[in-house]
Amino acid sequence: MQCRERYNSQAELLENAREFRRRRLPVDVMVQDWQYWGKYGWSAMRFDEVSYPDPAAMVKDLHAMDMRFMLSVWAAIGRDSELGKQVAGLGYYIEETNWVDMFNPEAAQFYARNQSRRLSTLGIDAWWQDATEPENDDLAGREMFGGPGERVRLTYPLQVSRTVYNGQRSFDPGRRVMILTRSAFLGQQRYASATWSGDIGSDWDTLRRQVPAGLNMAAAGYPYWTVDAGGFFRPGKGQYTDPAYHECFLRWLQYATFLPLQRVHGYQTDTELWRFGETVERVGRQYLELRYRLMPYLYSMGADCWRTGAPLMRPLVFDFPNDAKALDQTHSYMFGRALHVAPVLKGGVERWPVYLPSTPGGWYDYWTGERRQGGQVHDVPAPLDRIPVHVRAGSIVAHGPVTQSTAESIRDRIVLHVYPGADGSCEVYEDGGLDYAYEQGDHAIVTCRWNDATRTLTLRRAAGKPVGAYASSRFKAVLHGQGGDVAEPVEMTFGVKGASHRFR
Known part of the structure; x- marks a missing residue:
């Protein structure tokens, strides 16, 4: 998924999509972040024609390039918008906030119906339901259909995902739903809903903390999770020329290659790989191509998740419950049953310590084919273009x-x-x-x-x-x-x- 904050016009989005194809950098989804509604008001479910003169044609152009289109849609709708006035008139807001009361079945149905009629008819393929927390503690002290706001607010993203999922399956039952949300609640995966770790920083410590965060989500039964590769809050214009940031960004992209969804994003940043110079584009292309080479493995993992609930990425305890040392590993994981992934989480290194769990036959270095024994730590080569990945024997x-x-x-x-x-x-x-x-x-x-x-x-x-x-x-x-x-x-x-x- 190619995302940035933000594409400012239909022409700009299509220009970048064509450049991906011209440079042969694989991509499936182009993402339009917020503010496309312009003069119509916050999340009015309309494109401002000044910058987006024909959104249906834009989607058709992307489809002609074998791309899909994801659109940012909020559950907070501006009261000054035409749609917001309808919401207010029907009493579908949560008291004085701008949040639609998704706990009210009638309000939820109204929201889904409008999203379908106003946006789905344009051919939009996927939904970025942003800020489903809701943010700013807006529900604290409020009485809602589901009870006191401070008690039920954590379930709000579940209600949003269910609303959008049920709405599309009713409106367009033959087309799969794809939802990305900033927040989640138990069971939300039933509604074709993935989530990501939110608006994070871009330093090494933040990258390091992503690994156990994602594994905790997987252990809780939530299989589709990802990150803003490169971080959301970026280090300004210097990021395009700073080799130190480039190293961190590439390690982040390598890690994202072995997540359920591979996604790049960044605040006030043109996130396309070619903006960062030859090294980033070259190494980045290697990992985009690897992602697509692994697609039969990835898609089969997704099917296994659908049938059994098994998460795509998971802590080592899932596969090696009897290996005491494996239980202590919080920054490496299995990606499916075959691949062991140990992201590089520090700058300036050429090698990385990797504990490989005990397993019959040992492990193969994915890159070199070298055979390594399980049950011990190995000092594994990890130059800038290589993340340590091992394949379990018998795979x-x-x-x-x-x-x-x-x-x-x-x-x-x-x-x-x-x-x-x-x-x-x-x-x-x-x-x-x-x-x-x-x-x-x-x-x-x-x-x-x-x-x-x-x-x-x-x-x-x-x-x-x-x-x-x-x-x-x-x-x-x-x-x-x-x-x-x-x-x-x-x-x-x-x-x-x-x-x-x-x-x-």
């Missing part, structure tokens, strides 16, 4: 090609990377991507199993539509070995009965 990690967005088909271009040393399995999941047909079984799952003793990889269609409807009917498979050796890719074509291959 099968699905990769795709480098694409510029998820709109590009990767069918028949998936490569299964097998890391021997233990038995293992994975599932590769696919569906239509933008609709809810998967809820009725319109999806495909291919189960991949590795038998370490016989060095055999077996593929089976586990569920869903016939292979070829969504899931690839042809995979390539590569076997990793000692010292970074990789066997020649093997093509595996299979039908209903599946396929297997024994590596020598």
